[in-house]
Amino acid sequence: MQSDHFDIVIQGGTLLTMSAKMEIIEDAVVGIKDGRIALVDKNRNLPAPKIIDADGCLVLPGLINTHTHLPMVCFRGMADDLPLMDWLTKHIFPAEARFVNKKMVYDGSMLAMAEMILSGTTTFCDGYFFENQIAEAVQACGMRAVVSQGFADFATPDNPKFEKMMAAAERFVARWQSCAPMITPAFFCHSPYTCSPQTLVNVKAAAREAGILYLTHLLENKDEIDTIEKRYGKKPVWHLFDLGVLDHQTIAVHCNWLGPEDIAIFADLGVRVSHNPASSMKLAAGVAPVPQMLERGIAVGLGTDGSASNNALDMFREMDTAAKIHKVTMLDPTAMNAQTVLCMATIGGARVLGLDNLIGSIEAGKQADIIVVDMNQPHLTPIYNPYSQLVYAARGADVKTSIINGKIIMEERRLQTIDLTQTMDNVRKIVSHITAEIISDTGRSLPFPVPLSG
């Protein structure tokens, strides 16, 4: 075989394909050419300009984080141990109104992506403000992302004039639509309680027109049911159903209070779900009925949510939490097994983002988004079941090498596209300015939380 047949060959190790057959290949070989997986086989030595030795490693699809808000790394640890509505209205919304700007969004996104790449994530779905800057950061570091421009019925940091939001969002889509599938634009309505029916409907109409995904937080905590019932006389899912915004291009985030009737609606309409267990545990918001959703065939992916409510972007931590939270909630240790959770973090996440024909499993023809996990470590020895080992014992820091779209983005734990020292320094400077302002305003010193309003 010609040495130019492949650009990169991953040689050796155990390959978890995460394909429909869930094939596991010992002593595997993966050939990558022009960004795609060109060959998946076993027991072969192939020549290539770049050989990655995966002996003693697990090779698997890159992890997919279906919901986050990257720039919120700048608010990590700012306001913890609070109820959802206090956290949002007294801390996060005021902090966003005051401190979120283009530079903060770009620098924060770079730091968040460094953290994600170093812990095995290759694709994520973001929803925030200044998404142009997030998309630019994604382009600079070579990750794959769905970037969703945020909407709410108040002046957002990137567009103080609400009536101009849609025009700006349409320009954003026009700018990035040709970059798919590396960068896929989408729209993100913050929630049914911060977006009016008109906003929810108008944004969905624009999303349909552009053929893009439409995201919203939904049923994060129990109070949301009362709020929406009081305002509109119906439960949140019926409210969205009657507005006509639920379909297979809609991703509902959280869904902690989804009832059996709601699950039936989601299953019928093909609504997709992002499950964010750690954030919901921390805010004591609730637990999504994920086993029941999966049983009905609903596409469910895993997400971390933003760093201000998690507080990490490590999908290995999220997988461990997801595998355990349903067991204790249902008092049933069989409620969610490790293999199901790893599916949610890979091919399930790809399905949620509508990218499952391209990523989420290691099969010839798919884009080469692959991670190599170093199992030659005390906490990962021995291995009876690779799925269990990854979900219950592995950590993000065990990911050795990461390939996105056929390019090595991290090799032997070294980031190839991000200057980590500079990136951390940039965010530290932003945060020192934020803390100085809060201290000067409130006369209170660290540690926070110090309410910025209310």
Ligand SMILES: [Zn+2]
């Ligand atoms: Zn969120």
